[in-house]
Amino acid sequence: MKLLVTGGAGFIGSNFVHHVLREHPEDEVVVLDLLTYAGNLENLKEAERNPRYRFVKGDIADSEVVDPLVAECDAVVHFAAESHVDRSIIEPAAFVRTNVIGTQVLLDAARNHRGKRFHHVSTDEVFGALGPNDAPFSEVTPYDPRSPYSASKAGSDHLVRAYFHTYGLPVTISNCSNNYGPYHFPEKLIPLSITNLLEGKNVPVYGDGKQVRDWLHVEDHCRAIDLVLRKGGIGETYCVGGNGERENIDIVRTLLDILGQSEDRIEYVKDRPGHDRRYAIDFSKIRNELGWEPSVTLDEGLRQTVEWFKAHEEWWKDVKSGTYREYYDRQYGE
Ligand code: NAD
Ligand code: TYD
DSSP, X not given: OEEEEETTTSHHHHHHHHHHHHHOTTOEEEEEEOOOTTOOGGGGGGGTTOTTEEEEEOOXXXXXXXXXXXXXXXXXXXXXXXXXXXXXXXXXXHHIIIIIIIHHHHHHHHHHSTTOEEEEEEEGGGGOOOOTTSOOBOTTXXXXXXXXXXXXXXXXXXXXXXXXXXHOOOEEEEEEOOEESTTOOTTSHHHHHHHHHHTTOOEEEETTSOXXXXXXXXXXXXXXXXXXXXXXXXXXXXXXXXXXXXXXXXXXXXXXXXXXXOGGGEEEEOOOTTOOOBOOBOOHHHHHHHOOOOOSOHHHHHHHHHHHHHHTHHHHHHHHHTTHHHHHHHHHOO
């Protein structure tokens, strides 16, 4: 297959590109990415010399860029998005533009070139927030998004389903819980905590720190997407989770422990407005139908991730200081 991977220079997209090139020696990958603040060509450096890989800088909301790329590929795997809840609270418009309109432009291109598979990568945040004793989210949970980020992702999910029902586009959707692992942008809880601690800084914990997330190692997520793309039922949705429910404060304490640092580094700060209390996923459908389950435990995954960040100091220091943009400018002359 020849895959068009949108958002392939971001955290999960770049892990997916490496996964496909490694696991599917016949496949080709074209990455389409706008290289926003979250896109980083350093994430794709390992792939650069691979003749089965190509990078195109462009906007998923620009039909003139998107249309010929969709035409030359067999399938679209759609990661590109504005992905950070805190930014969505400050600037919702960018989220609607990329996540909703961008997805619609891609869907139209897939519709114009019949027979293209379309896999949409989405989030469990579309389902809203759970109370402590509520059953986890599953494929039948009603949508109830509560942040501009999750509302824009919900809008994109609805569009993907509408293109299946209205035009017969062969789509699949995965709604996954919080990921962590290599190339995770250090504005999110786990990489921010690790890199702050490595720099001798404090870790900001929002509110009481008792919010719960269901953490999944990014490589397990990539395996799930790959499986749904190749073996998933057309028109179907699959919930993907990590069996890794943990309070934020416990995550931070585990990282402090791994790094041998004291709890003095914890700094409770003002809470996020509308902060969702708990997310959790019931992934029975993908386990029963496709045989997928997480392979990395949270404790092991956190240990590996700390090691990765220790071994890739240049990567995260460049990201934090903004110099990773220079690499792009050197290569592409902007
Ligand atoms: P990210 O922010 O790390 O990467 C997003 C990528 O999309 C960046 O490379 C960026 O340059 C690119 N992009 C943004 N706007 C674009 C546009 N208009 N045109 C082309 N490219 C554009 O995000 P991520 O954490 O890797 O998430 C990838 C996808 O997975 C998103 O759709 C997100 O909603 C979903 N998801 C993320 C998580 C998570 O925990 N990070 C969990 C479940 C689902
Ligand atoms: P984040 O990594 O932003 O993912 P999401 O909001 O999509 O779940 O945040 C994970 C959790 O950690 C969330 O409950 C907010 C919290 N958090 C902090 O306590 N401190 C921080 O500095 C950040 C970025 C997040």
